[in-house]
Amino acid sequence: MNITVVGTGYVGLVTGACFSDWGHNVLCVDNDENKVKMLKQLQMPIYEDGLEELVKRNVAAGRLHFTSSIAEGVKFAEVIFIAVGTPPGYRGAANLSYVEQVGREVAEHMTDYKLLVEKSTVPVNTHEQLKRTVSKYLRADIPFDVASNPEFLKEGSAIEDAYNPDRIVIGVESVRAEKLLQEIYKPIVEKTKCSLLVMNPASAELTKHASNSFLAMKISFINAVARVCELADADVEQVAQGMGLDSRIGPKFLRAGVGYGGSCFPKDVDAFIQIADHLGYNFELLKEVQRVNKTQREHVMQKIQRELWVIQDKVVAILGLAFKPGTDDVRESPSLYFVPQLSEARAKLRLWDPVAEERFREQFPSEKYFSDPIEAATGADLLLILTDWPEVKSLDLDKLKSVMNCPVIIDGRNVFDPKLVRAKGFTYHSVGRE
Numbered sequence: 001m002n003i004t005v006v007g008t009g010y011v012g013l014v015t016g017a018c019f020s021d022w023g024h025n026v027l028c029v030d031n032d033e034n035k036v037k038m039l040k041q042l043q044m045p046i047y048e049d050g051l052e053e054l055v056k057r058n059v060a061a062g063r064l065h066f067t068s069s070i071a072e073g074v075k076f077a078e079v080i081f082i083a084v085g086t087p088p089g090y091r092g093a094a095n096l097s098y099v100e101q102v103g104r105e106v107a108e109h110m111t112d113y114k115l116l117v118e119k120s121t122v123p124v125n126t127h128e129q130l131k132r133t134v135s136k137y138l139r140a141d142i143p144f145d146v147a148s149n150p151e152f153l154k155e156g157s158a159i160e161d162a163y164n165p166d167r168i169v170i171g172v173e174s175v176r177a178e179k180l181l182q183e184i185y186k187p188i189v190e191k192t193k194c195s196l197l198v199m200n201p202a203s204a205e206l207t208k209h210a211s212n213s214f215l216a217m218k219i220s221f222i223n224a225v226a227r228v229c230e231l232a233d234a235d236v237e238q239v240a241q242g243m244g245l246d247s248r249i250g251p252k253f254l255r256a257g258v259g260y261g262g263s264c265f266p267k268d269v270d271a272f273i274q275i276a277d278h279l280g281y282n283f284e285l286l287k288e289v290q291r292v293n294k295t296q297r298e299h300v301m302q303k304i305q306r307e308l309w310v311i312q313d314k315v316v317a318i319l320g321l322a323f324k325p326g327t328d329d330v331r332e333s334p335s336l337y338f339v340p341q342l343s344e345a346r347a348k349l350r351l352w353d354p355v356a357e358e359r360f361r362e363q364f365p366s367e368k369y370f371s372d373p374i375e376a377a378t379g380a381d382l383l384l385i386l387t388d389w390p391e392v393k394s395l396d397l398d399k400l401k402s403v404m405n406c407p408v409i410i411d412g413r414n415v416f417d418p419k420l421v422r423a424k425g426f427t428y429h430s431v432g433r434e
């Protein structure tokens with residue numbers, strides 16, 4: 001089937017590449033000319049494991065194409081996926097201007113039936129607004145459908161997730177739309193036997209916000225438990241293990257740390273609170289999830305403060321700038337909190353990240369960056385771990401100690417075994433394991 005995907009970011013590019021790998025003909029549209037130019041030259045604008053190979057393979061097979069022309073995109077396919085950003089807007093509500101723009105542009109170029117599919121994460125009932133927009137800007141009486149097909153991929157394992165989905169959710173209002181989406185997902189449903197849930201668009205839209213908010217809640221829950229552990233001389237890792245083996249709870253997203261970040265959880269929790277409020281429900285539970293997440297960073301900052309006493313002129317090495325391993329995404333990353341805080345306090349920062357350096361540098365061009373974690377730690381009075389990259393987990397602790405000015409580690413991701421690190425002579429603070 002011919003498919004157009006509008007937006008070639010973390011979601012659109014992965015989705016488009018996977019659709020083409022499943023045998024569909026895909027045209028990816030982006031209004032960022034530079035991105036399209038890079039993609040045409042087979043250069044990846046984002047880092048995601050396996051993406052480059054996937055794109056190259058399907059471009060070579062003639063199934064994957066790129067353009068900056070929405071007119072071409074509309075002409076190319078009956079089904080148009082909208083995968084543009086929905087960043088935080090006014091008072092945390094989702095900014096839907098990019099989605100609306102695509103709706104308008106598609107309508108202006110439509111000459112026959114189209115199915116517009118919301119792949120972007122949008123507040124419940126956005127499909128109604130999108131339908132209104134398309135109707136308003138259509139130049140003739142042309143039939144169309146709007147469907148919701150939220151994306152559940154995780155950056156860092158996005159391709160693997162697309163190939164092994166826990167479930168596929170589609171929200172449709174017509175048999176035609178359902179059939180088209182069933183056909184698109186047929187290869188992967190047949191292969192993996194995963195559930196394809198068909199529901200109305202409002203339920204599909206809400207499933208995404210509810211899922212992300214629930215996961216964020218799990219993280220804040222274990223971080224709150226970690227705070228109690230610190231006060232009670234308990235170990236949060238052991239508590240989480242004891243909890244996670246209960247099949248009703250499960251072990252995932254029970255890792256205490258410096259709090260959640262990234263382009264999804266913070267904005268989706270915020271947007272869910274806002275849309276619930278707009279609809280007349282005060283989602284206090286999620287407001288608390290946000291508060292715990294915010295105070296978690298502040299709590300780790302207090303540990304740094306206590307250790308260093310005077311921050312000014314202290315050398316602080318930070319390992320990890322990406323919001324999690326496996327991605328170069330720094331949106332809402334904890335590093336965006338700690339770097340300005342420590343800079344303002346006039347610490348001398350030495351930063352390291354294996355893939356997110358370039359993106360981080362765009363915002364902090366004058367900081368010092370290093371290509372090796374040991375090099376970054378050289379001469380440091382304190383080492384702060386913000387991302388549990390494999391390179392951090394496998395650090396040679398003896399070497400690390402020998403290069404640091406003071407062997408102090410503040411571990412925001414509970415990477416090391418406290419007993420082992422302390423036995424090596426480090427002062428070590430982690431989360432929920434004091």
Ligand SMILES: NC(=O)c1ccc[n+]([C@@H]2O[C@H](COP(=O)([O-])OP(=O)(O)OC[C@H]3O[C@@H](n4cnc5c(N)ncnc54)[C@H](O)[C@@H]3O)[C@@H](O)[C@H]2O)c1
Nearest residue numbers: 007008009010011030031032084085086098120121151155
């Ligand atoms: N990143 C994730 O892990 C993830 C996971 C699930 C869902 N989502 C959701 O998917 C959506 C996209 O997220 P992302 O991380 O891929 O965003 P992104 O910012 O990486 O990519 C968005 C792309 O859309 C393009 N764009 C914007 N307006 C356009 C227009 N009018 N025409 C053509 N292209 C346009 C931008 O140039 C950009 O390349 C968001 O709603 C997000 O919440 C993201």
